[in-house]
Amino acid sequence: MIAEANVINLGAQRQSPLIYSTDPLRRSPTAMMLQAQKLMANVAEDALPVATSKFVGWTFSEKPETGTAISAVRVSWPANSYTATWSAQEKRWLLSHGDSANLAASGVRLGPTTFVIQLVSITDSIYRDKVGGVTPFSETIGTGKGFILRDGLAISANWSRPTGEQGTTWKTEAGDEIKFAAGQVWIALTDKTPIFTPVAIANNEDATPPSAK
Structure with missing residues (x-):
């Protein structure tokens, strides 16, 4: 292949x-x-x-126009899980692999400013290892739902990628383009709905409240 x-x-x-x-x-x-x-x-x-690298069609902005304030999210697969916790001080999502902080070799905690959770169909691929383990196949062509996490907010989103030659676009339920925060973008492909930890905006020190449209 x-x-x-x-x-x-x-x-x-x-x-x-x-x-x-x-x-x-x-x-x-x-x-x-x-x-x-x-x-x-x-x-x-x-x-x-x-x-x-090719332009994938994403655009960026300083502030999101919508979203729900959260303090953390957990994304899971059959054999693994990641937790992303919002840090207002660092203005990014700090990652944990399982129950351990996800660290670079330098000791710095890994984490993006924009964390994309893309809900996709995951099936067995044609690839297997010598002991029978199957490499999963994630279907990223078509349409689906997901979430864009930035600035302490979770934005419910729809994704679209008509062909393999095109990038993936993200829009709100109302059809407006979702812009990412400047900085690193990490994408998690999963078929399981993520588990969010919400926060009350009035008592929240770690998230930026959504601005009114």
Whole structure:
């Protein structure tokens, strides 16, 4: 499949194991982490072509126009879960993997300014490992629902991606474009409705209340 695609295979079978490290904060088989700088050094040494990222259609704004104030959200899969907790001080969603803080090698807590939860159909793919484990397939072409989390708010959203050559657009239930916060954008593909921890706006110190339209 990879050989037939318009990409160059730089997978583990063709690279030195030195481009990978084991994250001590994760459990196998999700503990193997790619050392991107080492891989890109190999790419440069071999003078391989590198594609540039394409515009995906997202736009950004300073403040959202709608949303419900929340303090945290939990996103789950059969074998894993993530919790994102809003930090007003850092103005981003701080991530926890399972019950542990999700940390970079530097010790900095990982977390985006915009956290996208995209509800999709997840089925078995044609790929299996040697012990029978199945790689899931997430259907991201079509339409569906989800949530955009930014500025301490959860915005109920509809997503649309007509073809694989197009980006995914996000709109409110009323049909208005949802703009993201400047900074990192993380996307979680799941078929399970996330669990939100709401806050009372009057007593909330960690979320920005939605402005009236």
